[in-house]
Amino acid sequence: MSPHLTDHRSGFRHGLTTITRYDDPAEPTGIGFSVLVLGAGDQHRETTSGETAFLLMAGHVDVTLGNRTVQFQRSSLFDESPSCVHVPAGSEVRVQATSASELTIYRSPNTKPFAPRSFQPADTVDEQRGKGQVGGACLRLVRTIFDHANSDANAELVLGEVVTLPGRWSSYPPHHHPQPEIYHYRFDHPQGYGHAELGDNVLKIRANDTVKILAGNDHAQCAAPGYAMYYAWVIRHLPGNPYTVPEFTAEHRWTMEKSAQVWHPKGVADA
Secondary structure, three states: OOEEEOOOOOOOOEEEEEEEOOOOOOOOOOOEEHHHHEOOOOEEEEOOOOEEEEEEEEEEEEEOOEEEEEEEOOOOOOOOOOEEEEEEOOOOEEEEEOOOOEEEEEEOOOOOOOOOEEOHHHHOOOOOEEEHHHHHHOOOOEEEEEOOOOOOOOEEEEEEEEEEEOOOOEEEEEEEEEOEEEEEEEEOOOOOEEEEEOEEEEEOOOOOOOEEEEOOEEEEEOOOOOOOOEEEEEEEEEEOOOOOEEEHHHHHHHHHHHOOOOOOOOOOOOO
């Protein structure tokens, strides 16, 4: 099965669209990923079979976990920080849409208990990663929603977002890790595109594409000039080997140094 999933470039249908299943023996990531599209007044209910995270992409929803309800609202993936709930297996979740809304859902087979959590925009920092690096060519916004630093030790997923500025790179320098990962992409224009590296293979990315990243595959991304590229990323910890930081490809590590000298033509001013 191809690591590059392109079946939904025209958009997602109303209701739940399953893209990967963690319980599929042919799914090498062991991560479930789906997209939920709701109309105003629609409701989605489920009792989670494994660890699950619901990330709001657009709209206004009330999410009820047991006796507690949280309100989420989002109009821009690019300008607004995320709203998300992260729950263990066996959680009763109800999503009530008060306007046309879309969520992405991430799952793992983990059944260990932990306390459900909700994350509002103020809980996630827009980290300006790559600032001052190689002439600003890889400045991007990284939003880590939850990872080993702020989630329960029993949790298995790590979730975040990246906004790649138009014409720039992200996930750079190329890096890899043994833990499986999934990227899901959106653009600020319907005709937007970018490129994703998987080792020596380069994929042309369009809106609503999904890419599976397996152990040891170097992965870096770039957005075409004029188009901002968003991707949600989810990583699954491995038993006895949780994800902490990636390993950057040795030959390109020099680009991370603030003193790195990058060629620029004489007499040509920066934009």
